[in-house]
Amino acid sequence: MPLILLSALNRIALAAVTLFGVAVVVFVLLRVVPGDPIAMMISPGSTPEQIAQMRANYGLDGSILSQFWIWLKAILLGDFGTSISLRRNVLELLAERLPATLELAFAALVFAVLLGGAIAIxxxxxxRTFLEPVIDTVNGTILAVPDFVWALALILVFGVFFPVFPLSGRVDPSVQNDFFTYFYLLESPLTLRLSTIVDISSHMIMPVLALGxxxxxxxxxVLKEALLEAMVQDYILLAKLKGKSNLRLIMQEALRNGIGPTVALTGVQFTFxxxxxxxxxxxxxxxxxxxxxxxAVINRDLPLIQGLVLVFGALFILINLGVDLLVAAFNPRLRHA
Known part of the structure; x- marks a missing residue:
């Protein structure tokens, strides 16, 4: 069995164990912290019998161990429970909201890769020119500002002073019911709805900038350091003697050999x-x-919080697994091992 396939199988097994550990920790912590989610749902005139019945409906009337066992069996069958605050199936809520987050995150990733790669090149x-410290200073300033500060600054500039982009939402409410799936950004070009693409993009520009x-x-x-290290290698000097320009050296030689560490770090940062x-x-x-x-946290919606944590955990694990495979694909020694 190839080493890369064996490594992937080992990581999948480890991912399952990790996800189970996350589920245990979150489940226990949510039940030992102060607060009663049922108390936020009951009306002032509810009787003790009605409160007990509501606890039983949400599986909160047994011990922590019995609650976890019931919840785990339901999860394995695809039942994530019912949201306490929204009174809806948790899996349906996740299926509705997850595509929006995935589209936003991947759009921010594409923007970051293109901009970061261009700056590095x-x-x-x-x-060794006067422009290098200028670029490094600007890049350091961008890095020092957190994403939420960028979000507030973008709202102030492009939402208040110069109201160019929408301040909130994902799409205009008038067209929200015209989609067949919840992947609005992916579906719009497939259905040739150009006006909808513009509307969705205008809603995403500021969040994408803030995250990206x-x-x-x-x-x-990271990529600039890798490129600078590659540019002093013997194979670069040999290619330079053949008359290649600096841009061709970077794009054809140095970038191919310096992209591995950048891919690894980008994957880790993408989870963040x-x-x-x-x-x-x-x-x-x-x-x-x-x-x-x-x-969900404000309302102490236990079933919804548990489902959200599992989704975030699964996303982190899948992204890290994908990054490991990409690093192996870019590294010839690992690819041909």
Whole structure:
């Protein structure tokens, strides 16, 4: 069995164990912290019998061990329970909100990769000139500002002073019911709805910038260091003697050999980017799972919180697994092992 396939199988098994551990920790913590989710649902005139019946309906009348066992069996059967605050199936809620977060996160990732890659290449081309410290200073400034601060600044500039983009939401309410799926950004070009693409993009520009700018700065810094290290290698000097320009050296030689560490770090940072959508979605009232997670915590909606944590955990694990496979694909020694 190839080494890369064996490594992938080992990581999948480890991912299942990790996800189970996350489920245990979250389940226990949610039940030992102060507060009663049922108390937030009952009306002032509810009788003790009605309260007990409601606890039984949500499976909160047994011991922690029995509650966990019932919940785990339901999860394995695809039943994530019913949201206490929204009175809806948790799996349906996740299916509605997850596509919005995934589209936002991937759009921010594409923007960050393109911008960060461009900055790194330009910074490598102008090395040892007066422009290099200027680019490094601008990049460092972008990196120092958190995503939520970028979000507030973008709202102030492009939503208040110069109202160019919508301040909240994902799409205009008048067209929201015209979609067949919840992947609005993916579905719109497939159905040739150009006006809808413009509307969705205008709603996403500010959240994408807020999430993507700090990641772009990280990518630029790491990729530039990798390119500078590659540019002094013997194979680069040999290619330079053949008359290749600096841009061709970077794009054809150095970039191919320096992209591995950048891919690894980008994958790790992408998991943090998905976690960062919680605050950014809240600021822009973006209807993703991050925004819903804050409401779930405020309302102490145990079934919804548990489902959200499992989804976030599964996303982190899948992203890290995908990054490991990409790193192996870019590394010839691992690919041919």
């Amino acid at each position: 330009i910074g490598t081309l102008v090395r 700018l700090p990641l772009a700065a990280i990518i630029a810094r 980017l998905i976690g960062g959508t919680v605050i950014v979605e809240r600021i822009f009232a973006y209807p993703g799972i991050g925004n819903m997670a804050i409401d």
